[in-house]
Amino acid sequence: xxxxxxxxxxxxxxxxKEALAEAGFPDVVVVAETDRLLERLGELDPDAVLIDLEAPxxxxxxxxxxxxxQVKRPVAMFVDDTGESSIAAxxxxxxxxxxxxxxxxxxxxxxxxxxxxxxxAFTRLQTELDTAKAALAERKLIDRAKGIxxxxxxxxxxxxxKLLRNTAMNQNRRIVEIAEGIVTTAxxxxx
Amino acid sequence: xxEIRIGFIPLVxxxxxxxxxxxxxxxxxxxxxxxxxxxxxSNIRDKLAVGLYDGxxxxxxxxxxxNLGLAGxxxxxxxxxxxxxxxxxxxxxxxxxxxxxxPPDAGAKDVAxxxxxxxxxxxxxxxxxxxxxxxxxxxxxxxxxxxxxxARDVRIxxxxxxxxxxxxxxxxxxxxxxxxxxxxxxxxRGEASIFLSATEIWAGAPEKVFGMRRSWAEANAGAVQxxxxxxxxxxxxxxxxxxxxTLSELLARExxxxxxxxxxxxxxxxxxxxxxxxxxxxxxxxxxxxxxASSFPWLSQALWLLTQMERxxxxxxxxxxxxxxxxxxxxxxxxxxxxxxxxxxxxANSKVEGALHESTPAASALGRLFLGPDAFxxxxxxxxxxxx
Numbered sequence: 001x002x003x004x005x006x007x008x009x010x011x012x013x014x015x016x017k018e019a020l021a022e023a024g025f026p027d028v029v030v031v032a033e034t035d036r037l038l039e040r041l042g043e044l045d046p047d048a049v050l051i052d053l054e055a056p057x058x059x060x061x062x063x064x065x066x067x068x069x070q071v072k073r074p075v076a077m078f079v080d081d082t083g084e085s086s087i088a089a090x091x092x093x094x095x096x097x098x099x100x101x102x103x104x105x106x107x108x109x110x111x112x113x114x115x116x117x118x119x120x121a122f123t124r125l126q127t128e129l130d131t132a133k134a135a136l137a138e139r140k141l142i143d144r145a146k147g148i149x150x151x152x153x154x155x156x157x158x159x160x161x162k163l164l165r166n167t168a169m170n171q172n173r174r175i176v177e178i179a180e181g182i183v184t185t186a187x188x189x190x191x
Numbered sequence: 192x193x194e195i196r197i198g199f200i201p202l203v204x205x206x207x208x209x210x211x212x213x214x215x216x217x218x219x220x221x222x223x224x225x226x227x228x229x230x231x232x233s234n235i236r237d238k239l240a241v242g243l244y245d246g247x248x249x250x251x252x253x254x255x256x257x258n259l260g261l262a263g264x265x266x267x268x269x270x271x272x273x274x275x276x277x278x279x280x281x282x283x284x285x286x287x288x289x290x291x292x293x294p295p296d297a298g299a300k301d302v303a304x305x306x307x308x309x310x311x312x313x314x315x316x317x318x319x320x321x322x323x324x325x326x327x328x329x330x331x332x333x334x335x336x337x338x339x340x341x342a343r344d345v346r347i348x349x350x351x352x353x354x355x356x357x358x359x360x361x362x363x364x365x366x367x368x369x370x371x372x373x374x375x376x377x378x379x380r381g382e383a384s385i386f387l388s389a390t391e392i393w394a395g396a397p398e399k400v401f402g403m404r405r406s407w408a409e410a411n412a413g414a415v416q417x418x419x420x421x422x423x424x425x426x427x428x429x430x431x432x433x434x435x436x437t438l439s440e441l442l443a444r445e446x447x448x449x450x451x452x453x454x455x456x457x458x459x460x461x462x463x464x465x466x467x468x469x470x471x472x473x474x475x476x477x478x479x480x481x482x483x484a485s486s487f488p489w490l491s492q493a494l495w496l497l498t499q500m501e502r503x504x505x506x507x508x509x510x511x512x513x514x515x516x517x518x519x520x521x522x523x524x525x526x527x528x529x530x531x532x533x534x535x536x537x538x539a540n541s542k543v544e545g546a547l548h549e550s551t552p553a554a555s556a557l558g559r560l561f562l563g564p565d566a567f568x569x570x571x572x573x574x575x576x577x578x579x
Contacts, residue, residue, distance in 0.1 A: 036363065038348075053230075053231070053234050053237075054230055055230070055231075056230050056231060056351045056353045056354055057351070057354065058230075058231040058233045058234065059231045059232055059233050059320065059321050059322075059349050059351045060348075060349045060350065060351070060354075061233075062232075062233050062262060062321070062322055062349065063322045063348070063349035065262065065322075066261070066262070066322045066323075066505065077262075077263060077264065087237070087240075087241055087264045088241035088242065088243075091234075091237045091238055091241050091243060092241075092243065096233070096237070
């Protein structure tokens with residue numbers, strides 16, 4: 001079974017390709033965004049297509065679905081026999097699946113399930129990464145503010161941090177907001 | 192307070208939904224609205240179908256296609272409200288006009304003549320944003336009215352607006368039928384000229400509608416009625432020219448269109464810049480949000496779309512399909528919700544489409560109601576069912 005994966009995120013596409021290979025689907029082609037999507041899909045002639053729901057080209061893929069109704073290759077959005085639950089899970093995870101040539105539903109079900117779980121895992125990882133990045137950026141900002149206070153007021157690091165923390169508490173704001181104000185002000189004075 | 196989740200695509204005609212939230216019309220009815228920008232119509236349709244959205248900005252043929260089982264996951268949608276009539280432009284790329292020896296300000300007749308003559312030596316390709324779109328059916332209607340066979344003389348490709356610049360640059364499309372402000376954006380980039388508007392193809396064309404799942408609307412009947420009243424007030428606010436500057440600024444925000452307010456205001460006023468050289472052209476009723484019964488979900492408009500789907504071979508319109516299409520529109524819900532506003536609401540659910548060349552009085556339970564104009568470019572008239 002040949003599967004085409006349309007995904008803007010190379011890393012995620014790579015993960016899916018790898019996972020599908022492990023699950024016994026070695027014939028996977030990753031297609032990045034292209035303005036000749038339908039031609040490309042025609043050449044590749046896949047049995048199933050997985051698409052990232054953030055891809056603007058999804059509406060182009062839907063055209064294939066309509067054109068195919070009149071010609072030789074019926075393409076349909078994958079709908080599980082169990083009803084709406086699996087579509088909801090896929091849409092929520094951010095992935096769509098299309099089957100070509102009436103491929104047996106039983107054969108695509110594991111592919112779909114795997115895609116859903118990988119998309120969810122990827123989103124989770126990305127959220128964690130974003131949180132970590134944000135935390136790091138905040139810590140850097142607080143360090144810079146501490147440095148400025150130490151220099152301007154001739155105080156020790158611990159005292160500078162206390163000053164930041166107490167100001168934040170008194171104003172009912174976050175330490176990073178106070179730090180941001182100090183850094184911005186210092187930058188203005190040095191321009 | 193009920194929160195209603197609504198999906199939208201960044202286009203000028205999301206205006207009533209933005210006003211619904213930002214100007215406070217929803218809150219006046221005790222409703223909290225959250226608006227979610229989407230990248231594709233397919234996503235909107237699917238998220239509405241599976242319940243991630245409660246309501247949505249939809250292309251007029253989309254709810255019909257879903258209920259007819261032509262696209263997307265199975266769902267039972269209803270359309271109680273039409274967000275706007277028209278607002279699309281038909282453009283020719285600058286490269287195409289040059290290739291066929293036409294000036295940037297060429298008229299629709301000239302463009303049609305070149306297509307008919309096969310001036311490119313290959314079929315001319317038009318982009319439309321979605322298969323089941325008003326754009327697609329109006330484009331085909333205009334082509335046919337000019338003696339061009341859409342199946343033989345041209346190619347019609349789905350190209351979403353974010354991908355249009357690339358498609359123009361690579362010569363994948365020679366023209367496009369697209370919702371504003373994306374035509375004006377292409378004109379400003381020097382890539383295309385606007386040579387016709389949807390209004391000139393069918394002055395009464397429903398462009399975007401508000402859709403919901405039938406089951407959700409039934410389970411939340413009170414909130415839905417409040418929402419429709421708020422939407423009606425929002426549409427009236429959006430239609431009022433004195434709010435245009437505020438509205439343009441609102442739509443320009445990053446969360447909505449993320450474009451300059453100036454380019455948005457052109458579409459709202461109908462004062463379009465038609466060519467990269469700056470030729471101005473005013474189009475009357477370019478986009479209509481609230482005038483007469485413009486927001487009323489006419490069965491006849493939906494049935495016209497069904498006849499076009501059948502005309503081009505996408506469906507065979509059996510009596511069962513006709514029933515599904517009629518049942519998708521919810522004029523009674525519109526009446527129930529809006530009667531307390533004391534406005535003039537049509538007494539009929541269906542009308543003859545295309546017969547009115549100017550605004551004309553019509554029957555309503557309360558006071559005088561004006562309908563139209565709703566003329567087609569070829570003077571055609573569509574009578575959905577003489578008995579109605």
